Amino acid sequence: MNQQAPTSSPSLRRALGKWDLTAIGVNQVIGGAVFSLPAMLAVALGSWSWVAFGLVALLSAAIALNFAEAGSRFDGTGGPYLYTRAAFGRFLAFEVGWMTWFVRVSSWASVVSVLTDALGFYFPEFRMGWARGGMISAVILSIMGLNLVGIKQSSLVLNLLTIGKLTPLALFIVLGLPHVSLDALGLGDLPPLASLSAAALPMIFAFGGYEVIPVPAGEARNPKKDVPFAMIMAIIVVGIVMTLAQVVTLGTLPALATSGTKTPLADAALLFIGGWGALMMTIGALISTAGNNVGAALSGSRSLFALAEQGDIPKIFGHVHPRFRTPDVAIVTTSLVTLTLALLGSFTVLAPISALARLVVYGGTCASVLALRRQGRAPFTIPFGPLIPGIALAVCLAILFGATRAQLIAGGYALAAGAVLYLIATTGQRSEVKGQR
Numbered sequence: 001m002n003q004q005a006p007t008s009s010p011s012l013r014r015a016l017g018k019w020d021l022t023a024i025g026v027n028q029v030i031g032g033a034v035f036s037l038p039a040m041l042a043v044a045l046g047s048w049s050w051v052a053f054g055l056v057a058l059l060s061a062a063i064a065l066n067f068a069e070a071g072s073r074f075d076g077t078g079g080p081y082l083y084t085r086a087a088f089g090r091f092l093a094f095e096v097g098w099m100t101w102f103v104r105v106s107s108w109a110s111v112v113s114v115l116t117d118a119l120g121f122y123f124p125e126f127r128m129g130w131a132r133g134g135m136i137s138a139v140i141l142s143i144m145g146l147n148l149v150g151i152k153q154s155s156l157v158l159n160l161l162t163i164g165k166l167t168p169l170a171l172f173i174v175l176g177l178p179h180v181s182l183d184a185l186g187l188g189d190l191p192p193l194a195s196l197s198a199a200a201l202p203m204i205f206a207f208g209g210y211e212v213i214p215v216p217a218g219e220a221r222n223p224k225k226d227v228p229f230a231m232i233m234a235i236i237v238v239g240i241v242m243t244l245a246q247v248v249t250l251g252t253l254p255a256l257a258t259s260g261t262k263t264p265l266a267d268a269a270l271l272f273i274g275g276w277g278a279l280m281m282t283i284g285a286l287i288s289t290a291g292n293n294v295g296a297a298l299s300g301s302r303s304l305f306a307l308a309e310q311g312d313i314p315k316i317f318g319h320v321h322p323r324f325r326t327p328d329v330a331i332v333t334t335s336l337v338t339l340t341l342a343l344l345g346s347f348t349v350l351a352p353i354s355a356l357a358r359l360v361v362y363g364g365t366c367a368s369v370l371a372l373r374r375q376g377r378a379p380f381t382i383p384f385g386p387l388i389p390g391i392a393l394a395v396c397l398a399i400l401f402g403a404t405r406a407q408l409i410a411g412g413y414a415l416a417a418g419a420v421l422y423l424i425a426t427t428g429q430r431s432e433v434k435g436q437r
Helices: 018-029 033-071 080-088 090-120 129-149 151-179 193-206 215-219 223-252 264-272 275-309 328-344 353-375 387-402 405-436
Strands: none
Touching: 018 151, 018 215, 018 223, 018 275, 033 080, 033 193, 033 223, 033 264, 033 275, 033 353, 033 387, 080 090, 080 275, 080 353, 090 129, 090 275, 090 328, 090 353, 090 405, 129 151, 129 275, 129 328, 151 223, 151 264, 151 275, 193 353, 193 387, 215 223, 215 275, 223 264, 264 275, 275 328, 353 387, 353 405
């Protein structure tokens, strides 16, 4: 099923392979959280935290399988936006596409600010004033330029950053496992329900990001096969890495739950590797953040491009550069909006929206899988009938019930803004059609 609307030449270049798509997903999931989350989970769940990581990885896999099945039906740009459009029509799809882009932009602004704060540890001048603004501008505009010159170049950098972030984590796990105390991993009494609930939402968010894999499918060589592969492989990689990182951290830092550390992996590496190990994890965190920046720029711009390609926003946002064959207007718009949010600090206001946004994207895709099955069997079909989509929808409801009042209100405002934008866009289209008669 090809949901791309007819477009004039030039078109996007199909250059991404299955491992390129996998790297996009890994980069978006493994950001800064894996380097700091172990301490928070140890406080909430104690020795059960490493088990919880494994269980949440399985729940995330249930959602990822829905993306894999839906993705096997399409070869256009847009991912979840295309799936909900085919299953439920333009309005719900617009909300999904709008929320996907909106969260990518605010997330990118947040991550680039974290990067400058990390550099500020060594160079305090980067934490404020013109130096901070200059660094943020340089990072965002450099990534914008990289995205403009070609998907191959962006993909190459993403692949290198993926290797760069996985290498220190792999060394941390391999060198740390022999030092793990099995007593520290022993399971005691089950944590209180309140603790489980408090930890569940941050963990589901920590595993989030794989949903961007199918967004640039219009630039993949064989998306109907490669998107399912990348979805499954990415969740396997991040599930193993994040669970074992928790095992090593918890098993080598017995006082992790009471330490108050904000750099648990670096602290653990200092113990069983030495000073160079702590430095390695610090550099790994910076590389991880950089990879997250590049991936957010790529997926965010393609989300905006998809809305224009399907005619839901002005066509100018679907413009393709004649030489580089990249969605140049969407890339520049996404980058400049991100730059504005980062410089003004507005991303902190937008952060609560991510809870409801993820629910909309996940829930829309999982529901689309069940609806699209009425149109025939997908090339990749999840086994066990409606069981796994049902489990995935239950996880989506858990996200909804686990969200705070502030998150729900912020997400509701974002959805309302999307509805207004949709109304403006469709009204403008109707007026344009009448004027042509």
